[in-house]
Amino acid sequence: MVDLDTIVSLCKRRGFIFQSSEIYGGLGSAWDYGPLGVEFKNNVKRLWWRDNVQLRDDMVGVDAAISMHPKVWEASGHVASFSDPFSGCPSCGRHYRADQLTDAFCPNCGAKMSAPKPASLMLEIFLGPVKETAMKTYLRPETAQGIFVNFDNVLQASRKKLSFGIAQIGKAFRNEITPGNFTFRTREFEQMEIEYFVMPGTDEEWHQRWIDERFAWYQKYGIRKDNIRLREHAQDELAHYAKRCVDIEYLFPMGWSELEGIANRTNYDLTQHSKISGKALEYFDEESKRKVVPYVIEPSAGADRSALAFLVDAYHEEEVRGEKRVVLKFHPELAPIKIAVLPLLKKNDRIVETAKRICADLRKRWFSFYDDTASIGRLYRRQDEIGTPYCVTVDVQTVGDEKTPADEKVTIRDRDTMQQIRVPVSALESVMADLMAERWAEVARQEPYRMSAAK
Numbered sequence: 001m002v003d004l005d006t007i008v009s010l011c012k013r014r015g016f017i018f019q020s021s022e023i024y025g026g027l028g029s030a031w032d033y034g035p036l037g038v039e040f041k042n043n044v045k046r047l048w049w050r051d052n053v054q055l056r057d058d059m060v061g062v063d064a065a066i067s068m069h070p071k072v073w074e075a076s077g078h079v080a081s082f083s084d085p086f087s088g089c090p091s092c093g094r095h096y097r098a099d100q101l102t103d104a105f106c107p108n109c110g111a112k113m114s115a116p117k118p119a120s121l122m123l124e125i126f127l128g129p130v131k132e133t134a135m136k137t138y139l140r141p142e143t144a145q146g147i148f149v150n151f152d153n154v155l156q157a158s159r160k161k162l163s164f165g166i167a168q169i170g171k172a173f174r175n176e177i178t179p180g181n182f183t184f185r186t187r188e189f190e191q192m193e194i195e196y197f198v199m200p201g202t203d204e205e206w207h208q209r210w211i212d213e214r215f216a217w218y219q220k221y222g223i224r225k226d227n228i229r230l231r232e233h234a235q236d237e238l239a240h241y242a243k244r245c246v247d248i249e250y251l252f253p254m255g256w257s258e259l260e261g262i263a264n265r266t267n268y269d270l271t272q273h274s275k276i277s278g279k280a281l282e283y284f285d286e287e288s289k290r291k292v293v294p295y296v297i298e299p300s301a302g303a304d305r306s307a308l309a310f311l312v313d314a315y316h317e318e319e320v321r322g323e324k325r326v327v328l329k330f331h332p333e334l335a336p337i338k339i340a341v342l343p344l345l346k347k348n349d350r351i352v353e354t355a356k357r358i359c360a361d362l363r364k365r366w367f368s369f370y371d372d373t374a375s376i377g378r379l380y381r382r383q384d385e386i387g388t389p390y391c392v393t394v395d396v397q398t399v400g401d402e403k404t405p406a407d408e409k410v411t412i413r414d415r416d417t418m419q420q421i422r423v424p425v426s427a428l429e430s431v432m433a434d435l436m437a438e439r440w441a442e443v444a445r446q447e448p449y450r451m452s453a454a455k
């Protein structure tokens with residue numbers, strides 16, 4: 001298993017993730033996504049949205065504001081009880097989450113820690129120019145409440161029938177006592193949440209369906225079976241509103257940790273918001289002619305944690321002809337760059353021109369990248385290290401004068417096997433479509449695309 005420092009340093013070197021405000025010494029609890037990181041994380045969010053919203057007819061989305069009325073947080077119970085137990089060290093001044101300490105002594109200096117007390121995770125904000133009269137509210141600690149308060153709006157506008165769900169992706173903020181482990185725990189992060197509304201009585205079955213579905217989702221995009229598991233919450237661990245909760249855990253470099261929580265939140269939130277706002281949040285059931293308050297199943301994932309898990313899982317080190325090769329074996333849909341187009345000789349104008357033209361064509365369909373800043377071997381290694389599934393190399397034969405168009409061929413190289421095939425430029429797009437659908441073996445068997453030795 002790769003250690004976190006190796007991932008942090010690769011992320012910085014290749015432009016996936018930088019420390020926030022680094023030139024000022026850095027802010028430990030926040031990270032910035034760089035040119036490749038933004039593409040990668042957008043892919044995580046896009047695939048989640050596509051699979052959970054666009055490919056289902058029982059789901060719709062919202063994008064609610066980050067700042068919400070302070071009463072939302074009273075109704076949800078966050079103001080009163082969204083806290084973690086906090087313990088400080090009187091000797092070295094460090095503080096820790098008391099539930100993560102193994103004994104009563106400071107892990108840093110060994111002194112006796114203070115008795116645990118609750119520390120609110122809510123970050124206060126003041127809306128308005130004059131602090132004394134400004135409205136005090138909070139940066140949302142979860143995106144879920146933006147869904148609950150819009151339940152009736154969405155129901156009226158979309159005319160959905162139970163069972164249906166509302167999804168949201170967006171930033172959330174928590175004043176974590178001990179942020180750390182890179183992007184695993186930060187004070188600002190992104191969530192991908194679903195509130196799935198069901199008839200009371202069908203909630204347990206729907207809960208199980210969502211657990212199975214979400215567990216399969218991570219594996220569909222490459223997480224290895226051995227590195228992911230489910231963990232049932234014990235009764236005394238359950239949040240006050242939850243009937244049952246199951247975490248999806250991933251084997252991160254620091255050990256098994258939560259990737260996503262899937263809770264049966266009962267009708268707690270809708271009931272609370274009805275009570276405090278005075279607005280009924282109900283569903284009229286045509287069949288029984290009764291109004292019901294739906295139960296809610298909540299699959300709640302972190303975009304940053306998912307991205308970190310996909311990154312760690314994709315990381316491989318191999319030895320190729322006596323040299324270390326680092327390769328990120330991303331699922332093609334997750335890879336930040338899909339195709340790199342590389343000229344074999346950068347001093348040959350016709351090769352360079354052709355490579356640039358091919359890249360511009362491919363880019364219309366897949367995010368592609370042209371690079372001629374090193375020798376071909378170095379260029380391949382660079383693409384391996386950022387997880388680009390395919391490299392297309394343009395050589396003398398691609399631009400040869402006397403050839404017929406069918407002879408104008410490029411080399412396609414596969415990231416994982418380093419195998420190569422020769423493909424006419426005219427067939428490049430259709431072959432690429434097959435390859436992106438992970439059909440390398442099928443394509444390589446076809447006669448004209450003879451396979452050559454690995455490089």
Ligand code: ATP
Nearest residue numbers: 176184185186189191258259260261300301302305
């Ligand atoms: P933890 O026990 O790790 O603090 P939690 O149980 O409080 O997490 P939830 O409230 O269930 O987390 O949030 C849902 C998801 O949001 C988590 O599974 C995680 O992926 C993500 N998440 C929560 N807190 C953070 C954080 N501080 N930084 C990054 N992601 C987070």
